[in-house]
Amino acid sequence: MKKYHFLNVGILCFLGFALQAQTVQLLPKTQSLTWQGDIASMLIDSCDAFLLNEIKQSINLRKKYWNRDFSSPETYEKSIEKNRSSFAEIIGIREKRIPFNSPDILDKVAENSIYRVNVVRWPVFGQVYSEGLLVSPIKANTSEAVIVIPDADQTPEEIMGISGNLPLEMQRARLLAEQGLTVLIPAIINRETAHKKISNREFLYRSAFELGRHLIGYEVQKILAGVDWFTTLGIENIMVSGWGEGGLLAFYAGAIDIRIDETVVAGYFASRQNVWQEPAYRNIFGLLEQFGDAEIASMIVPRKLTIPIDNDAPTIVIPSGTESKPGRLVPPETKEVENEINRLYKLTSGLAWKVSRQKTQKPKGIKTTIFQLPDANARHIRLMNELDKHNQWLLTEGTYIRKAFMSDINTESLEAFEKSIKPYKTYFAEEIIGKFDHTLLPPNARTRKLDVGNDEVTAYEVVLDVFENIFAYGILVIPNDIKSGEKRPVVVCQHGLEGRPQSTIGQQDYHYYKAFTTTLAEKGYITFAPQNIYIFGDRFRMLQFKSNAIKKTLFSIMVPQHQQITNWLGSLGMVDKDRIAFYGLSYGGKSAMRIPPLVDNYCLSICSADFNEWVWKNASTRSPYSYAFMSEYEIFEWNLGGTFNYAEMATLIAPRPFMVERGHFDGVAPDETVAYEYAKVRYLYNALLKIGDRTEIEFFDGPHSINGKGTYEFLDKHLKFKSKKTD
Template sequence: VSAQAPAKLETLPGTAPIVWPEADLSERLMEGAHTFVERKLAEAREKRPARWSYDFTSPEAYETSIAPNRDRFRRMIGVVDDRVSPVTMESFGEMTRLLGASRPQGEPAGTSGNLLLNGPGIIGLDDSEPATPDPSLAAESGTFRAWQVRWPVLREVWSEGLLLEPLPQADRTGRVLLGNEANALLADKPRVVIVIPDAGETPEQLAGLAEGDPGRREFVRQLVANGFTVILPAILDREPYLGETADDEARLKNAAITHREWIYRQAFQMGRHVIGYEVQKVLAAVDWAKGLDPDATVGVAGWGEGGLLAFYAGACDPRIGATLVGGYFQSREKIWAEPIDRNLFGFLNEFGDAEISSLFPPRALLIDETPGGEVKTPKGESAHQPDLEFWRFGTRDSSPLSGEKSWTFPFAHRASALLSPSLIWRFFDQPEAATANPMGFLQNGLSANVDLAIFPDLRPHFSAADRQDRLFHQLEADVQQLIRDADALRDEWFLYQAEPKLRPGGWSTEKVHPTLDPANFIANAKAYRERFARDAMGTFDEPLALPNPRTRKVAETDRWTAWDVVLDVSPELFAWGTLVLPKDLKPGEKRPVVVCQHGRNGLPRDTIDGGKSAYNDFAARLAERGFITFAPHNLYRGEDRYRWLDRKANAIGGTLFSFLIPSHRQILDWLKTQPNVDPARLAFYGLSYGGESAMRIPPVLEDYAVVICSGDFNQWTRKVAATDFPNGFMRSIEWEMPYWNLGNTFDYSEMAALIFPRPFMVERGHHDRVSVDAWVAHEYAKVRWLYAQFGLADRTEIEFFQGGHSINGQGTFKFLQRWLDWPER
């Protein structure tokens, strides 16, 4: 199509002119969207107190008042699965040590047979037997032994690390005591502290079997020297993940994915989180300690990423008596700028570190304010650098901690007065302060002189990298199993609840089955539509502004005229698109409208102008057939610029579609007022990210009477989170693609069920690498089955064509003509 630009500024009747000079308004629109979401982030902080209903009248009343917040926090970080019960702490190591020989080169390591710990760190050995090197013994000194241990957590997920067994004060001569005798000497009740390393730090460094931070080593040695059993779990690092094959390596290098992000991406889609998995590992260790004795005293501590995990574990589980958080506690108002593996959906609506700390009373929470390590990734960074001058002099400034402390201190005073006379919070501003009394709630200081020497690791073939690999692949395998289970879960959650008669019956040899009345399903689907809009796509509490339409003519041929249209959506956000009007429109004539949606990095004119690969000027071609078309601009242009917009929105329970759905609502409302538009005949036809939009916007906006998804329809959960598809999003730069818990609630067949009973079509090129035909056909078969059960199979179609990622414009055009009641031209 050869379109001529207008010689002078012209506008549509009843509209003001667009005065912005740039032809491409996408950057202006993106700036407005960022300004809008930053206002919403600020509003979230102000509205946060309304999410809490503290009752300080008694400890029991207080716990009841915060229980809903604690439950929501657990779900937010993915702590939703029942853990293995009971938990047995297993020691393990290489059989070669028992055989008195080193492992031959290339021979895999074995295990010792999983010796069971029958007390907190107490190994039952008979001292009458000859001394045999135990393969699970990592180190020993005059005050403790370090054992290589593991414990079950979820399904096939285990935690691994070290357990430091304190030797009784009365028997540090080398004789190993049996369980009961040792317990009597150690304490009346077990005392266990779980100390969590930073990402990239190992349990061996904390224990002093490898070089590491001397202050943390002293902390651990102090604990064990004073009779605490110390558990040191390993956590995932942030080293780059380069895959399992050479082909993987190139793609993953470009995507810059760390081990933590690799698990985050797939888990987030399934309502789990790398944070939640590792909190579960800590809580499983608590289960073990409490299983030994319900009155066991349990504490957790950590620095950096370990500080986050200790903080979150303590917030989740009231059984944890005290928590020490180092190098982490500060304002989280910019959580969206932190490493992406810390992304939590809706976090800032209800929580900051101050609010999380309110989940602790009357238990002790100790904050070590010493600076934590810096984390820098292409998808976020953090540096815990509190302003200690603020702490010393009490002045308000812009330090990372000032806002959280100004809230926490008065709250702590009130909670302490009403709930418990004992210490609730304690802040340390120097490393030696935390080391001197790390768990003050347990005893009056720790004064033992400890040896800080690096002890030799007794495991000749131990590899921290191999352990990291085991833990990493266990989490990956667990998420992949969740993906395989999700189809059936979604059916139970949505389909069979909306219409129980859809549940499969027994074996049938009937030639024809009766169809169902769709009324019940349509009525019940409304609640799922609301959940999809609110919980999956995210909604902002913001009324639509008056549209204030502005227009200008931008192109013209002998068959149609194109107009840019700008509509206000909010004070900062506007909608922009290009309206194409056929020139043969008659006064008062009402015609159907096809909204033609571009894909990633596209612009409205891409759907209109000739020579644009993939789009094939389908908006212009439809206009030549007599349809009115409108090509909106969607925000997915500018690569990481829109991804950061999505990250900001995630922090307050939004997504990219939290901006797009209101924009389309405003567009539809305006289109319905136009003199030549039939408001009952509005269709949506999108390619690529526009096809993704087709599966997310029309399910919410029912004014779209006909829907076509091109170049995108998929088994979406697998596309986003499965690791066995080379062209999936796990290996791409598109780190915004995971949507919280979408895999358990809405895949594409469920989204199509929200479009039902409206006509719905899929356009699929055999050579479109966005998916494979088998995946597309599998998911679409569920859509057609649904329509067929209600006798409406004629309302849905799929067209496979011998092409790639492209608009074909054959069967889809006929579909539009049929269902928009428009004659073929």
């Protein structure tokens, strides 16, 4: 049996596919495609295997980002400054915090012979505040203070033992207060589902992620604002301590801020290689590229790090079938924790220190007088609203932020313009889409004839190798009237969400495609309909989170697939390699904005039933069109709000022709947001570059579908081809 580049025998067994020799009709100069079964499903499984292997390899690849100097604690701190800064950036810490003299004391809620408990509020950034409890010792202690962060499903009052029914060993703030420390306890966002079936944490994460921020970063900022205050008081020893989600936040705060002398991480520390299995609000773009928990801990040491030996993590399960990303949090195996600690020791072998593994102590449970407790629900609503409003403010600021980001574009001439957008294409590829460094394999084309019941065209299924374990699949449709030696233009026709190449040729009843792959072939174009990887629901959506973990996206796979497809198409004797166009509907329109900027083989791009004010579409919590409320939990892309909306993506396509096809009754967005975003594109092409004839928008009286009128004329014009009229 021939050995194929993209699939080894082990994966074949896993996927349950067999290669069966059979006699088939195939495209000349290609091998026979003999696979049986659902090739689209096979593609998703192969992508999954590929990404899991990339995640596995990430541990060994991280060392290139680190240059630790162990000659002294001071030189060590300096040697990892860049890593600390990178970590702060990927968790969305960007806002400048507001200095304050002391928290606002709102009410006294409890008191005993050792401490008093007050409700407090303190500024963090913008109009965002933190709220919680301040526990002050009766006998002043100016040497030690601690910020204790509860799990997301606990309140400050519960971990102080003044409300709820937490067992004593979980009342961690109470234990430290009984030891005479000043204790500050911020409330954090809970996991309840107030917005349809989306947890509060995921709801805020969605908008923030699109805008280059993160709920984790916001809440770390609330902790660091407390550290700012303690520092002004001259506190000699500042500690942060947390359990569960609070453990994560304490851990990250300790890694970022060297003013924190001791970090206690309970119910969190473990291997992070399966972070993609965790809830969406744990998703950090590019985390595993540089950081596992051992690497994060290496930014805390040689300061004191405590990982209690007897603390289980919270158990959270988010099932499939809700609006949220499926996910789970489970207590890690003891061996997994120990392995990560051992990895930490290896990373910091040049330092003299040791992780503290003390057991959790119980507070004494001193009798406490409780007064009027704060309204925890009202407080939580305020905290939610403040962060949501901050996200919405960032959304309005995005236009100006992106304008500043794109300010190096030079439109004095087409030559100057094309030169000036090259760095932006690189940034888009590496920082937004994500780029694998692998070299494309030889295509090793395999084909077989496909009966489409049409005497005017001939169709073939095509499989091409891309990377090891990654292939491209699609349907090639060739007009039967091509003469010997003639070279025709190609239109790559891209399906939408849950679609298939068969959807676009008329073999499946997806009327909104109007069989545009076949129709264009009947008009005389060679067409190719690729299988993109947004199919099979949770199966493909989880690929996005596996990709995000290593600073990649779904398009990190689809871009090289299309590069290989267009390379191969251009090698065919009947194809004019300089006239290969992209035309995509819906998620295919989303592809039309992201793939052609990075695949120069595409000479033009048509975005159908998708173009709009994309950042608003993702980040708005006011608009009913927004993905903030919908089940497409994979759709959010890191920091588009500060970099590339659709007008900026179109800039990366320019000066190549670009067109938008828009149905008035398309539920993706209202006409006005489509027109608003397209006006920026029109201004670039017409006013600045003086190539207004290269861009068009067609509004038509119809729904979310191919219209196939103005776009077909656009193809004829810019591919310089006189297509045949069809009924």
